[in-house]
Amino acid sequence: MIRSVIIxxxxxxxxxxxxxxxxxxxxxxxxxxxxxxxxxxxxxITTFKPDFIFLDISIQNKSGFEVVERIKNIVDCxxxxxxxxxxxxxxxxxxxxxxxxxxxxxxNHIKEVVSRFKKKRYNYSKIDRMSILMENITNNSSYxxxxxxxxxxxxxxxxxxxxxxxKADGAYCEIYTLNETKGFVCSKSLKGIQDQLDPNIFKKCxxxxxxxxxxxxxxxxxxxxIYLVDGTVIPMSIRNKKDFSNAFFNQ
Numbered sequence: 001m002i003r004s005v006i007i008x009x010x011x012x013x014x015x016x017x018x019x020x021x022x023x024x025x026x027x028x029x030x031x032x033x034x035x036x037x038x039x040x041x042x043x044x045i046t047t048f049k050p051d052f053i054f055l056d057i058s059i060q061n062k063s064g065f066e067v068v069e070r071i072k073n074i075v076d077c078x079x080x081x082x083x084x085x086x087x088x089x090x091x092x093x094x095x096x097x098x099x100x101x102x103x104x105x106x107x108n109h110i111k112e113v114v115s116r117f118k119k120k121r122y123n124y125s126k127i128d129r130m131s132i133l134m135e136n137i138t139n140n141s142s143y144x145x146x147x148x149x150x151x152x153x154x155x156x157x158x159x160x161x162x163x164x165x166x167k168a169d170g171a172y173c174e175i176y177t178l179n180e181t182k183g184f185v186c187s188k189s190l191k192g193i194q195d196q197l198d199p200n201i202f203k204k205c206x207x208x209x210x211x212x213x214x215x216x217x218x219x220x221x222x223x224x225x226i227y228l229v230d231g232t233v234i235p236m237s238i239r240n241k242k243d244f245s246n247a248f249f250n251q
Contacts, residue, residue: 003032004021005033009058011036033047046074052077055081065134082105099116165209166190168208168209172185173189190208193210197210203240203247205235211234216229216248
C-alpha cells in the first residue's frame with residue numbers, strides 16, 4: 001500500500017484526488033491526510049512520513065516549494081506536483097525530471113503516479129533536482145539553463161549551452177556536448193528533449209538531428225551538410241532547410 005498526503009488549498013481538488021484514490025485505487029493508495037495549508041501539510045508529513053505527497057505549487061499565499069525546503073532533512077518521499085500552470089512551469093518540471101500533474105486531475109493521472117512509484121523511476125536525489133527546478137523557474141528565460149536526463153543509475157545534468165547537437169536513434173537519443181566525442185544515450189525521444197530547449201537556438205535540420213545553431217561553422221548547400229565547430233558533420237534534409245537557414249538570415 002502506497003501511503004500518501006495531499007496538500008492543496010482548494011478543497012474540491014483535495015476531495016477529487018481522494019475520490020479517485022478511493023474509488024479506483026483503494027488497494028494501492030492510502031490517503032493519510034488531506035491538508036489545505038503549508039503548516040498542516042508539514043505537520044502531516046512529519047507525523048505520518050508518507051511514501052509520496054500530492055503537492056500544489058501554489059498554496060494560499062505560499063509556495064509548495066516551501067514545503068519541500070522544510071521537510072528535505074526530515075522525510076525522504078516522492079513528490080508529485082499538482083499545478084494549474086501551463087507551458088513554462090511544465091517545461092521547468094520536465095527539465096528537472098520531477099513528476100507533475102496538470103489540473104484538472106483525472107484517473108489516468110493517478111494511474112501514472114502509481115506506475116512511476118512502483119517502477120521507482122525517480123529513485124534518486126530529489127534535493128538536487130529541486131535545486132535545478134528552482135533555478136529554472138527563477139530564470140528570466142522561458143527555457144531552462146540546465147536539464148536533467150535520467151539514466152539507469154540516476155541522472156545526468158546538462159548545461160544547455162554546452163549541447164552541440166542531439167541525434168535520434170529509434171526511441172532513444174544521443175546528446176553530444178562540447179569536448180565530448182561520445183554521445184550520452186538516454187531513453188527520451190528527440191521531440192521530448194526538443195520541447196525543453198529554446199527553438200530559436202536549437203533547430204531541427206533532419207528528422208534524426210537537432211542542432212545548436214551557436215555551434216554551426218558552415219553549411220554546404222551542394223552536399224547538404226552542416227559543419228559544426230568541433231568538426232562534426234550533420235546531414236540537412238530538404239524539408240528542414242528553409243527553417244534552418246532562417247535561423248541565420250532572419251536575425
